[in-house]
Amino acid sequence: MPSHERTLRLLKSIARIEPARPSLKSGLRAAVAALVPVLVGQVAPVPATSWATLGGFLATVADKGGSYRARAATMGALTVAGALAAVAMALAGGWPWIATIVLFLGISAAGFARVYGAEAGSVGGLVAIIMAASVAAPAGGAEALARGAGVLAGGLWAMALALLLWPIRPYRPVRVAVAACYRALADQAAALEEASRRGEEAGYHALVQRHASIRAAIEAARAALGGVRRGRQGESGRGERLLVLLQDADQLFGTLVVLADTLEAAGDPGPSDSRSDARVEVERALAAFASKAHEVARVVETEGGGHRLPPIAWDEQALRAAIARDAREGGRAAAMTRSRLLHAAALLAQLREYLRIAVETAPALDDDSPAEAAPGEPAAAAPPGPKLRDRVLGPLRENLTARSLSLRHALRVGLAAAAGMAVSHGFELRRGYWITITAVAILQPYTGATVLKGLQRIAGTVLGCLLAAGIAAAVHDPLGLLALIFVLATAGVALLPVNYGAFSALLTPTFVLLAELGSGDRHLTHLRVVNTLIGGAIALAAIALLWPSPERDRFPEQMAQALRAAREVLARAAASHGSEREAAEAPLAAARRDAGLATSNAEASFQRLVAESRGAAEALEPLMAELTYTRRFVASVVALASSPGPTASPSRREELARFERRVGGALEDLAAAVAEQRPPAPLPDVFAPEPTDEGSGVEPAPTTLGTLFEAQLLRIARQVTVLHAAVSRAALAARERPVA
Structure with a gap:
């Protein structure tokens, strides 16, 4: 492959936008959680405010939504583990080579936490960042305790902000996720209507390409609902209605898949001036479905009650009459096409029935009376989960083996972190913890993911440092600088679900400017770039040399x-x-x-x-x-x-x-x-035909x-x-x- 084509493909991967919405609310929360301790430190001589900033920011990033219980458990685990790690690493940091060994063991243990699931893995990764930052700044007993208290205070402040002062209604994430399913289905129906109207194979091919994102939306809603309902056993009403809507969305998705295949098989509908009445009626029904599904999504997402949805106006009898009329007028559709359109009529009737359930269920979401399950899929009580001992020891027993991908990844992250610390100490690099943090943040279990994230991190850091240098040269007022830092932190966290490179590009100036504000050193940007490049090189070397998983x-x-x-x-x-x-x-x-x-x-x-x-x-x-x-x-x-x-x-x-x-x-x-x-x-x-015995008198099946x-x-x-x-x-x- 020519080098320019390879470079172009690589740039496209780095700039790839994920199918997710920016999370502005998460960004605002993270900025408030991080900057309130900074403001406190500006007006009062409170120790370890920078550690409170780090603890508050990371605790907010750890909050992925869900039930109050699940969110409190995740943020609380990070806060407590982060505070303990900050103290332990501060005390160990005074002996560089001992600290390197301790850092290897601690970050390996944090990386191994992913055996307990994605949330535990996320908490482990964030705790590893606190370890890397704390071990780089050795401290004695009182100062180390103050540092741990700062992380603890920042995490508790973030929890109070997310759970008390700026609460998320428990079912809000589920409502948003279910609404996203219906919007995706509405968009799929609209795209199918256009593909049918144009009669081009490329349009149907594009529909198939969208299946993965729709399935991902349904599974994300399923996970969100499961997370909420685990903490609300035996309830009725809102949770059950959301379950009905989710089951209904899955049925609608399957029916749309079949309908797309049926319409594609029915062939080209012909020029716009000679298209059959039946095909026009199919497209009218799809447009009506798309419009109604969008209305369902709006009602599901909007809380407060009082919503009413009019009934569905379309009836499949109009399509059947159009098919019969086409046949009487000379049969513009061949027999095969007519049979497929009759099948499409049955599928559209099925879509209408499933959508009717959604139209009746969505306005009643704020009602707490029992709800009925979707047809054919009664809601069953969840079976009892495994015992606590099995939940704790089971994953350990399964993964304490040389074949375990999780164990290999944990050791790889620990060794990379130790290598980063050894390099920073050996060459006496300033802000050397940026090397370790970069290596830890980049490393993923798989080679491809690590390469992509590493390139995004490096590109984002370079762009972010250029931005930080420009801001530092232009803005000298501390309050003005804090205002810009607030905007950068908000935008960075909001864009994290969309592109990791954009997150890095905006979070780099956030923390560089905070570091410069605290230290008075206006020359940290080049250190950030150099240390990020070293950390990225260590991560890429680790994924290539230590149990690579290409x-x-x-x-x-x-x-x-x-x-x-x-x-x-x-x-x-x-x-x-x-x-x-x-x-x-x-x-x-x-x-x-x-x-x-x-x-x-x-x-x-x-x-x-x-x-x-x-x-x-x-x-x-x-x-x-x-x-x-x-x-x-x-x-x-x-x-x-x-x-x-x-x-x-x-x-x-x-x-x-x-x-x-x-x-x-x-x-x-x-x-x-x-x-x-x-x-x-x-x-x-x-x-x-199947082979038959001679003289058996059995004829092959037609x-x-x-x-x-x-x-x-x-x-x-x-x-x-x-x-x-x-x-x-x-x-x-x-x-x-x-x-x-």
């Missing part, structure tokens, strides 16, 4: 899991034919969700692979095709499962069972080929059992053919032109 080794297994999950969807869909639809819906929905999550995991792995890739861009194309057509395969299978017709017909069940065996076997071989990075076996003829059913099988077979070609190209590319 994404090129992880992606094949993630992709294989996605293919196996897709095979399970096909098996569930085949089993649903001839069964009671309600009984078959729950297993199929669970398999579809598992496939969506597995594919999303593979897509996240692919993004990390792109970040670490140094090979030819052509080697990435087949991997993108594998991801895209796995999602399209699942969509086509779900469309098959929801198709109308004589599902109990023995001939159809036999045909589908034979098809499922052959396609399922092909998918299993594709999964194995991806995991082993080998070419797959040739595809079987999935429509060939292979065409109705136009819509046959077309759906052909469509699924085409998806498998494309997947087979992509896996074959990926194996060839891995052999000739490695992606990394």
